[in-house]
Amino acid sequence: EPEVTQTPSHQVTQMGQEVILRCVPISNHLYFYWYRQILGQKVEFLVSFYNNEISEKSEIFDDQFSVERPDGSNFTLKIRSTKLEDSAMYFCASSSTDYNEQFFGPGTRLTVL
Amino acid sequence: QKEVEQNSGPLSVPEGAIASLNCTYSDRGSQSFFWYRQYSGKSPELIMFIYSNGDKEDGRFTAQLNKASQYVSLLIRDSQPSDSATYLCAVIEGNKLVFGAGTILRVKS
Numbered sequence A: 001e002p003e004v005t006q007t008p009s010h011q012v013t014q015m016g017q018e019v020i021l022r023c024v025p026i027s028n029h030l031y032f033y034w035y036r037q038i039l040g041q042k043v044e045f046l047v048s049f050y051n052n053e054i055s056e057k058s059e060i061f062d063d064q065f066s067v068e069r070p071d072g073s074n075f076t077l078k079i080r081s082t083k084l085e086d087s088a089m090y091f092c093a094s095s096s097t098d099y100n101e102q103f104f105g106p107g108t109r110l111t112v113l
Numbered sequence B: 001q002k003e004v005e006q007n008s009g010p011l012s013v014p015e016g017a018i019a020s021l022n023c024t025y026s027d028r029g030s031q032s033f034f035w036y037r038q039y040s041g042k043s044p045e046l047i048m049f050i051y052s053n054g055d056k057e058d059g060r061f062t063a064q065l066n067k068a069s070q071y072v073s074l075l076i077r078d079s080q081p082s083d084s085a086t087y088l089c090a091v092i093e094g095n096k097l098v099f100g101a102g103t104i105l106r107v108k109s
Helices: none
Strands: A005-007 A010-013 A019-024 A031-037 A043-050 A053-057 A065-069 A075-079 A089-095 A108-112 B011-014 B019-025 B031-037 B045-050 B055-058 B061-066 B071-076 B085-093 B096-099 B103-108
Touching: A005 A089, A010 A019, A010 B019, A019 A089, A019 A108, A031 B096, A043 A065, A043 A075, A043 B096, A065 B061, A075 A089, B011 B019, B019 B031, B019 B085, B019 B103, B031 B061, B031 B071, B045 B055, B071 B085, B071 B103
Parallel strands: A010 A108, B011 B103
Antiparallel strands: A005 A019, A019 A075, A031 A043, A031 A089, A043 A053, A065 A075, A089 A108, B019 B071, B031 B045, B031 B085, B055 B061, B061 B071, B085 B096, B085 B103
16 A cells, blocks of 8 residues: 655754755655644644645744755655754645545654754 | 644543544534544554545444534444544645644543
8 A cells, every 4th residue: 555655754953953854755646745743732734735836834834944846756844944843743744636635654753952 | 724623532432332532623614524543653544534414434433524513523433442542633724634632542441
């Protein structure tokens, strides 16, 4: 069964450093998403991506964040200058349409020290 | 933004019983509803989705949607200890999911 994959599973970084989180969506899906979940809190939407551009982004997704689909299979989230409050689980998801069910990857636990 | 409300629980049921999980939503225009299961430290796993009023059954799971009352529920029949997890209700807004905080379910053997 096809699945979304994410790397790394755990990333530890120093405050102010740049991190890149990687995702490989399900191969025939066209819509890609990033969500995050701070420990003990709700899953929150960050950004959606379709046809090589951002289709929607949340207030959390400020200028420190960017997304890219560099090679037709990977989908990346970059945080330019990490803050302590960026520590969270980051989930990538994909779907075949924009109203259909979204399938989540296993997540990357980001720890900012 | 649409709001999704869930009782945080924990909801405790004995093994073999029916677990009933409920969710209410704020936007009467919401069309698509999803139930995800999340084990501690893991990612959300899709269980079911429902678009139409009424019931939708898939194995031991039944989703129920009542748009007039703006609630969605998930019934789990013959609950097993492996069903112990947090159950997340979500609605589509635009092309993003808006999640509730989740209900913790504990199935006691």
